[in-house]
Amino acid sequence: MKTAPEWAAAAAAQRPAGLAWIDGRPVPSSSGRTRPTVDPATGQVIAEVAECDERDVDLAVDAARRAFLSGSWSRQGPRDRAAVLSRLADLILANLDELALLDSRDGGKRIVDTTAIDIPGSAAILRWYAESLDKVYGEVAPTGPGDLATVTREPLGVIAAVVPWNYPLEMAIWKLAPALAVGNSVVLKPSEETPLSALRLGELATEAGLPDGVLSVVPGDGPVVGQALGRHTDVDAVTFTGSTQVGKLFQLYAGESNMKQVWLECGGKSAVVVLDDVTDLDAVAAGVTGGIFTNAGQVCSATSRLVVQRGVAEALTERLLARTAAITVGNPLDPATDMGPLVSIGQATQVRSLLTDGAAEAAALVGGELEPGAATECFVRPAVLVDVAPTARIAQTEVFGPVLVTHVVDTEEEAIAVANGTPYALAAGLWTDDLRRAHRVAAALRAGTVSVNCVDALDVSTPFGGFGLSGYGRDLSLHAMDKFTGLKTTWVHYG
Structure with a gap:
């Protein structure tokens, strides 16, 4: 390289x-x-x-x-x-x-x-x-x-x-x-x-x-x-x-x-569901951040909604925020850079406008600022909106940028309902240590692709696409x- x-x-x-x-x-x-x-x-x-x-x-x-x-x-x-x-x-x-x-x-x-x-x-x-x-x-x-x-x-x-x-x-x-x-x-x-x-x-x-x-x-x-x-x-x-x-x-x-x-x-507004039987939360945190912040979130199948059961929500959120803060935003021609700019000033402006609206609907907003000292205003830091209502505009709108919203749920049934609760149905993620739950919940998620214990699974041998407004x-x-x-x-x- x-x-x-x-x-x-x-x-x-x-x-x-x-x-x-x-x-x-x-x-x-x-x-x-x-x-x-x-x-x-x-x-x-x-x-x-x-x-x-x-x-x-x-x-x-x-x-x-x-x-x-x-x-x-x-x-x-x-x-x-x-x-x-x-x-x-x-x-x-x-x-x-x-x-x-x-x-x-x-x-x-x-x-x-x-x-x-x-x-x-x-x-x-x-x-x-x-x-x-x-x-x-x-x-x-x-x-x-x-x-x-x-x-x-x-x-x-x-x-x-x-x-x-x-x-x-x-x-x-x-x-x-x-x-x-x-x-x-x-x-x-x-x-x-x-x-x-x-x-x-x-x-x-x-x-x-x-x-x-x-x-x-x-x-x-x-x-x-x-x-x-x-x-x-x-x-x-x-x-x-x-x-x-x-x-x-x-x-x-x-x-x-x-x-x-x-x-x-x-479009897509894909959810990643994390159930409370998961033990390796570090692996989940790496997967969730990779699922939303890859390519600065400019991915139609990006898992931009985290639906997490309450039993692991606090510990997972701590790990997510630490990983998000550690992301290096900068020159895309530098191999050490974790995340480059958004594609244009217009796209960056739209993302930050949605973040401003979303902050009023979240318990907390972490990140989302312009990268200090960057050459252009296309460099937006990755953002996490913590504990957002599933019906909030930021949870229903495709941002197409480095923005993750989190929803805390109590039951498996509630997790499925929230994950399926947008008009999009392109992709979904699921993390669980229980094979029976994996099959049961994956079957209930409405999406063209469900990635279980992995991130945005994709191969030329399998079809890619969705349902609904996707x-x-x-x-x-x-x-x-x-x-x-x-x-x-x-x-x-x-x-």
């Missing part, structure tokens, strides 16, 4: 182009407008990025449709597509430091996370889908003599992938890997906050051998580019990760245009391929 000065020197030498990637080549926006993308740790402009609009979306979608109809990708054999995706995974790893630095600078992410988790993880997910392609079979229906009916999965056509800023490259790969693997063309819209690694990915995809038009990257404002993709009548499906509010807009756009499929992975899309696993294909029956009568 490089030292902080070495990463700083590498950052100073980076010169991202900032051009859109459409039909296999870098292009400026049709309007010629650009938008600066800013390093939240320093306040410095990293690059001027093409500010695309509806005309650029039309160009990208047209290129995607032509590529799909040509069969240059959609009708390639599974092993041929797999070879290209594997080469792209190799190129991601070959450019690991560059991509990691782009995501760290663009979003304020710790360099130790982007180098060790985000970028290698992106390559691994891409390779996993590539390797799955010749292992997925169709079906033969049980017909009578003289008939043969097959059921196959066909690529939908043109997919719009709209991704957030908290894991810029990895979230893009979550969408792209299964969509491309099954033969679709994709138009990727990265967040306006963190577009740089996605634009570089477009270049690498072409270098890997992806035909022109199969992947375009169109940066720009969400209400402009995102809406244009959502309303476009030649887009066959939208896959989206982001806020519930914007997810509802994509449903509206689909209904007002061509009834395209919309797959949503939206949406209904599923990323990862073989099930993700279902979103990007349609079932086709071919019935042959021969006797």
Whole structure:
């Protein structure tokens, strides 16, 4: 691992182009407008990025449709597509430091996370889908003599992938890997906050051998580019990760245009339940703080609510507050930093505003101040709001920042009710030493993923997504391929 000065020197030498990637080549926006993308740790402009609009979306979608109809990708054999995706995974790893630095600078992410988790993880997910392609079979229906009916999965056509800023490259790969693997063309819209690694990915995809038009990257404002993709009548499906509010807009756009499929992975207000039979409270405290303060709390599945039984509440809270106070907030390019900045001044302002409101509804607020002496006002110290009513606004609102609220309950039944007491249902955590309680309570928690005695369990082999206002899309696993294909029956009568 490089030292902080070495990463700083590498950052100073980076010169991202900032051009859109459409039909296999870098292009400026049709309007010629650009938008600066800013390093939240320093306040410095990293690059001027093409500010695309509806005309650029039309160009990208047209290129995607032509590529799909040509069969240059959609009708390639599974092993041929797999070879290209594997080469792209190799190129991601070959450019690991560059991509990691782009995501760290663009979003304020710790360099130790982007180098060790985000970028290698992106390559691994891409390779996993590539390797799955010749292992997925169709079906033969049980017909009578003289008939043969097959059921196959066909690529939908043109997919719009709209991704957030908290894991810029990895979230893009979550969408792209299964969509491309099954033969679709994709138009990727990265967040306006963190577009740089996605634009570089477009270049690498072409270098890997992806035909022109199969992947375009169109940066720009969400209400402009995102809406244009959502309303476009030649887009066959939208896959989206982001806020519930914007997810509802994509449903509206689909209904007002061509009834395209919309797959949503939206907000969360995940609970971690700690039952009173737990003995290793130090391990629990480490897990709870990791579940909320990783990536400065900017994680949709972050366990932002602690629901703890009274018998262990005081001892666990003491440990949590000590761990929280010891977190080092600072330069994300310094490997010694525990937590970097929030993605922008706007995000930091919103988080601190919610904290101010929440303090009036809590027995105590610990942390949450601006980090003294920081270069920008994006550095917010991790915060714990102690003993908050489950119905309080801060306990029901997705903060998307380093903010934990605690609820003390008396019974297992009350813990389940409080944990399930929000309209979100993305993820949940559970800590208990009793295996029977683990199964019983996990079954009662309404969430797409329940992590028992661990933190935010995640693997490419298992689906990720939720219920309720957390949406209904599923990323990862073989099930993700279902979103990007349609079932086709071919019935042959021969006797």
